[in-house]
Amino acid sequence: MAAKRVLAIVLAGGEGKRLMPLTADRAKPAVPFGGIYRLIDFALSNIVNSRYLHVVVLTQYKSHSLDRHIAKTWDMSRMLGNYVVPVPAQQRMGKNWYLGSADAIYQSLNLLDDERPDIVVVVGADNIYRMDFSQMVDAHVASGAKLTVAGIRQPRELADQFGVIEADPADPRRIKAFREKPSDAVGLADSPEEVLVSMGNYVFDADALVEAVRADALRDDTRHDMGGDIVPAFVERGEAALYDFIENDMPGSNDRDRDYWRDVGTIDAYFEANMDLINIEPVFNLYNDEWPVYTGYTGLPPAKFVHSSPERVGLAVDSIISPGVVVSGAEVHASVLSPHTKLNSWSRVDNSVLLDNVTIARRAHVNRAILDKFVTIEEGASVGLNRELDIARGFTVTPSGITVVPKGTIV
Ligand code: ADQ
Structure with missing residues (x-):
């Protein structure tokens, strides 16, 4: 099989209202974390460690410190054509800023024209975890689906913060239903106090993504949101597959941090995720050299x-x-x-x-x-x-x- 051309898109325009006042004058993906990192470093490290080196970061809200961080930390030498670049809202399609995450991709379709990828990996910028996206891409290609959504189990009481996935009992790799932030989610059959949620990471066939965001842009009854509008449309057409995060095999991970994924959407979740780093046996291990988390190094003296x-x-x-x-x-x-x-x-x-x-x-x-x-x-x-x-x-x-x-x- 010929190697697929992969473009990675990082959605980094979120306001992060629930993280106020930490997001009072910085975008949520630029919120500092774990001493020397910014939230976005985790998503970008996962992409780069997965060997995907054509990466665009869609920014908009209070993006100054985020743009500066990406330029300082992630601007790889363009040798061999590799890049990680921030792309601010360009108003190519009209006078609007991005209306939602799907509109952010729609307004940036010129990037796909330039790159001509076969596959587009779309990831959020606000989560703390390790993931090898190449394993998800392999599963996507093998399944023949047009969209693959990464899923993980979370406590049922958090269902209204996530997209909730219902897998097909007859074929657990197929998504039968998807609801964005439902208030009445039912628990899993084998674990009633848990639900399967979207991690906000998607693998698309590039053509299908282009078609979907173009169709979405023409509709009135849409919030132009990836989780709220684009994913449900693929699910309704029976074109969406599930990639269970539990399948992701991460080098150097211990049993404790293998399945670690945190959405740091609230101050309490942000605080707890920081505390997870300092446990004697950390539930998220920053000292895993086989899957490093990169950030900007400042040349400061030692502590x-x-x-x-x-x-x-x-x-x-x-x-x-x-x-x-x-x-x-x-x-x-x-x-x-x-x-x-x-x-x-x-x-x-x-x-x-x-x-x-x-x-x-x-x-x-x-x-x-x-x-x-x-x-x-x-x-x-x-x-x-x-x-x-x-x-x-x-x-x-x-x-x-x-x-x-x-x-x-x-x-
Ligand atoms: P949320 O995180 O609530 O849910 P959203 O606020 O759209 O969704 O943020 C997703 C990502 O998109 C974030 O990285 C954010 O910074 C970025 N983003 C938001 N608006 C944007 C815009 N206008 N332009 C560019 N980027 C933008 C999503 C999914 C759920 C899933 C959770 C997992 O919708 O289904 O369960 O992520 O955290």
């Missing part, structure tokens, strides 16, 4: 831990500490610290995620909090110790009690 006085040791336990961090006579427990963060004497950070350039002054205390970039906690101040106080200060406090301090705030 440093110093005594401020003989009785004040600077230490971090069960934590991720990025380059450029200085922990001076302070304690860090169960936390993720991004580059250029400085902790001063007698301060303490517990169960928290600190983004770049945070300063924690002497005797300050942070617990169960997310501090966005350039936040300063002043001497003796605290965050996350008193819910009412944090709410009165105007901070977001999530249902599970995580306080989020917006970019640049001085507490």
Whole structure:
């Protein structure tokens, strides 16, 4: 069989309203994660590790920091014709920005004309996982379907956040029904408290994708959404196959992180996914060299831990500490610290995620909090110790009690 030409499209235009205030002035795929990464690095690393090296990233909402990150980190040398490029909304089809994710592809069809792929791999930019897309593409080609949707089991109570897949009992690789974010999903026959959901990753025959987004653009009764409109249309015509994520065989994965996939749609989910990285036996293992996660490396100095006085040791336990961090006579427990963060004497950070350039002054205390970039906690101040106080200060406090301090705030 001749090798198929594959183009990868990353949908990166999402607003991420439920991640506010972290998305107040950056696109959701550009939200920092795990100390040195941005959310989009996980999708792009999966694509590049799958050896798909013709990649376009469709951006629009507050895309400045996302564009900058992609240009700095992912702009491969164009030798041999490989590329990862951001493509902003170009208004080629009229005066509209992208009306939805399907319209984003419609407005970018010139890219398919240029590339002439046989297969288009379309993936979201907001999820944390490892996946070899070439295995999904092989399954797609073998099945003869026009669309293949990647699926994973999730708790039934989350069904209204996802596209829910009903596989054909007679042929479990065929999708019989698909409903986007239903409020009344029924559990699986063999596990009533679980449903099978779409991971937002699709493999299309290129011709079928072009035809589908063109037809969708002409309709009035559509939100121009991949999950809401395009996938159901393929399912109704009996042209959609299921690729169960459980089949994906990942080099270097342990039993714990083999099936790991998280949609970090809410602050609580974002916080928990960060915490997943720091477990002693991490449920998502960043130290898997066989399937690396790439990001921009900044040339910062190494992290440093110093005594401020003989009785004040600077230490971090069960934590991720990025380059450029200085922990001076302070304690860090169960936390993720991004580059250029400085902790001063007698301060303490517990169960928290600190983004770049945070300063924690002497005797300050942070617990169960997310501090966005350039936040300063002043001497003796605290965050996350008193819910009412944090709410009165105007901070977001999530249902599970995580306080989020917006970019640049001085507490
Ligand atoms: P959601 O994540 O809710 O559900 P959406 O908000 O469309 O769907 O985001 C999907 C991806 O598309 C994200 O990476 C987002 O950044 C991007 N995107 C959104 N609008 C865009 C636009 N106008 N232009 C470019 N990119 C855009 C989807 C599926 C569900 C599935 C979940 C899994 O619709 O069926 O279960 O993903 O997370």
